[in-house]
Amino acid sequence: MVACAKWLLLFCVTALDITVISTQRPSRRPRQLKEKPQSLQDVFNTTSCIPPPYRCPHHKLQFYLYTRSTQEKGELLDTLDNLSLTRSRFNPAHPTKIVVHGFGGGRNLSPSTDMRKAYFARGNYNIIIADYGSLVKEPCLSQIEWAPRFAGMCIAQLVEYIQYHPSKAVAPEQIHTIGYSVGAHILGLVANHLAEGKLGRITGLDPTIFFYMGNNRSRDLDHTDALFVDILHTGAGILGQWGPNGHADFYVNGGSSQPGCAHDTIFQTLSCDHTKVTPYFIESINSREGFWAGPCPSLFSYLIGWCEPKDTEYVMMGEHVTPKARGIYYVTTNAKPPYARGFPGKSRRLRSISPDSYS
Ligand SMILES: *[C@@H]1O[C@H](CO)[C@@H](O)[C@H](O)[C@H]1NC(C)=O
Ligand SMILES: *[C@@H]1O[C@H](CO)[C@@H](O)[C@H](O)[C@H]1NC(C)=O
Ligand SMILES: *[C@@H]1O[C@H](CO)[C@@H](O)[C@H](O)[C@H]1NC(C)=O
Numbered sequence: 001m002v003a004c005a006k007w008l009l010l011f012c013v014t015a016l017d018i019t020v021i022s023t024q025r026p027s028r029r030p031r032q033l034k035e036k037p038q039s040l041q042d043v044f045n046t047t048s049c050i051p052p053p054y055r056c057p058h059h060k061l062q063f064y065l066y067t068r069s070t071q072e073k074g075e076l077l078d079t080l081d082n083l084s085l086t087r088s089r090f091n092p093a094h095p096t097k098i099v100v101h102g103f104g105g106g107r108n109l110s111p112s113t114d115m116r117k118a119y120f121a122r123g124n125y126n127i128i129i130a131d132y133g134s135l136v137k138e139p140c141l142s143q144i145e146w147a148p149r150f151a152g153m154c155i156a157q158l159v160e161y162i163q164y165h166p167s168k169a170v171a172p173e174q175i176h177t178i179g180y181s182v183g184a185h186i187l188g189l190v191a192n193h194l195a196e197g198k199l200g201r202i203t204g205l206d207p208t209i210f211f212y213m214g215n216n217r218s219r220d221l222d223h224t225d226a227l228f229v230d231i232l233h234t235g236a237g238i239l240g241q242w243g244p245n246g247h248a249d250f251y252v253n254g255g256s257s258q259p260g261c262a263h264d265t266i267f268q269t270l271s272c273d274h275t276k277v278t279p280y281f282i283e284s285i286n287s288r289e290g291f292w293a294g295p296c297p298s299l300f301s302y303l304i305g306w307c308e309p310k311d312t313e314y315v316m317m318g319e320h321v322t323p324k325a326r327g328i329y330y331v332t333t334n335a336k337p338p339y340a341r342g343f344p345g346k347s348r349r350l351r352s353i354s355p356d357s358y359s
Contacts, residue, residue, distance in 0.1 A: 049143050056154035061132045063158050064107050065090055068120050074107060074129065079161040085168050089126075092168045095176065096126040100155065102181025102208070107131040111180065111278035118285040130155055130183075148182055152189025159194060172197040173227060180205040180278055184231070188221030199226040201323070204246065206234050206277040223247045228323040232281060234258055235274035248325035250293050250317045252280060252333060254303055259335035280339055284318020289342030291317040293329035302330040314343065 050060060057079050064074030067089040078084040090096075097119065101112055107129040119125045132151060162170050177199055179187040184204035191199065204221050222245050223229050229246035233255040253259060261272035284291055293316070294309030296302040307330065315325045333339040 050147060050150060054150060056150075056157045058150075058154055061130065061151055061154050064129045064131055066116050066120075066127045066129065067091065067094075068124050071116065071120050077128070077158070077161075079157050082161075082166055085162065085165050090168055091124070091126060092170045094124040094126050096128070096162070096170050096174065098128045098130060098155065098158070098175060098177040100130045100151075100177070100179040100183030100186050101132075102183050105180070105183070111282060114282050115178070115278070115285075118282045122286055128158070130158070130186075148186045149189050151186045153193050155186065156190045156193030159190065159199070163197065173200045175199055176201040176203070177226070178203045178205065178281070179207075179221075181208045181274065184208075184221050188225045191225040201228045201230070202226040202246075203281070204229065204231040205281055206232060206236070206274050207245065208274070221245050230317075230321050230325065232277050232317065234277040234280070235270060244328055247323075248315070248321060248327065248329060250291075250329050250331055251299065251302075252277070252291075252317075252331055254299060254330070259333070279337065280333065281318050283337065283339050284316075284320065287318075287338065287340040289338065289340040290320070291331050291333065291340045292343045293317045293331035294344070295327060296330050299330075 050058065063077040063079070065077055065088050066074045070089050075088045076084075077088065099112060099115060101109075105112060107113075112129050112131075116127050116129075119127060130151070159172050159175065162168070162175070163172055172194060177187045177190070179185070179202065184202070184207035187199070187202045187204070188207075202221065202225055207221050221229065221231070228248075230248045230250070231244070231246040232250045232252060234252050235258075236251065236255040256273065257269075258273045258276040261269055261276060263269045263272060280291065292314045294307065294314045296307035296309065301307045315322055315329060317329065317331050332341060334341060
């Protein structure tokens with residue numbers, strides 16, 4: 001029922017860019033709803049627009065490094081000064097992650113904070129948060145067409161800064177980047193600006209459709225943008241892109257509606273589906289059970305429970321996905337944490353969650 005209504009709504013939402021403003025933010029955080037634009041003019045001209053000069057690095061897009069010993073307070077990196085990385089706690093022997101959030105995100109907000117906590121519970125990492133929180137508190141629609149490209153350019157500069165660093169160099173191939181919503185698109189654009197080398201991995205967390213619905217693939221996140229591109233779809237079709245876009249695309253609970261996401265208004269429901277992707281990914285970092293996903297002949301066969309992948313066909317979704325995974329996978333989760341259900345087991349069907357649990 002909800003799913004049907006959502007498909008109808010696709011047309012309304014895409015026709016009316018403005019309504020996007022009210023759907024982009026998680027519905028459970030009313031405190032962020034302040035400073036709503038009052039008129040159409042305000043929407044197109046807010047302080048969130050990127051102020052000139054349009055050069056990287058830009059003071060509205062900052063890179064904060066977190067390590068296990070500096071979990072609470074990030075170190076600001078200056079890509080114009082090699083000493084900045086030299087003096088920081090960055091350790092090239094540890095895995096490096098670059099995280100790009102969506103609209104309304106920021107380094108001190110969830111999911112950036114929860115994701116760091118999960119990684120540091122596991123081990124040592126260099127986690128760099130690309131923080132443009134002050135830039136896009138309200139999306140600046142007059143810049144929406146090029147702002148992600150500009151952000152992509154500045155993140156490429158960061159990648160090259162690390163790549164060519166005199167004492168702490170790490171090749172782009174060794175870097176895992178994670179982008180949520182518009183952040184996933186931004187990462188797809190980084191590839192266009194790297195002179196040498198390729199990002200090792202891009203994890204796209206429900207890339208949103210609002211930016212590049214045109215058919216210019218070079219502006220989209222796709223499998224050419226990194227050695228391995230894995231995408232999680234939770235709100236596909238409305239706030240999320242339908243895909244597939246990566247080497248491996250994971251459709252969680254069918255990919256377009258999430259259990260526990262039925263809300264009073266359709267907009268709340270939609271944004272809940274879209275934002276649910278980050279708790280799934282974060283849980284995958286330390287999950288004992290694991291989000292095991294299998295291939296199905298079609299979405300339909302998955303939805304009616306007629307999908308029986310072989311045990312050897314299952315792969316783990318999320319942080320620990322094998323880079324050999326290819327194609328489309330389906331995974332079912334619990335409605336409440338822990339979301340992961342573990343390995344479906346021998347000759348057990350990959351069943352979609354029962355309709356009751358959607359409300
Ligand atoms: C946008 O806002 C700035 C500062 O308030 C103002 O100077 C400018 O004229 C406005 N632009 C438009 C198109 O309204
Ligand atoms: C950092 O060092 C590398 C290698 O010596 C050099 O190519 C690069 O220009 C330096 N970057 C900055 C920002 O000084
Ligand atoms: C597609 O996007 C790229 C990068 O922004 C641009 O250079 C190219 O001209 C675009 N192609 C078309 C057909 O619009």
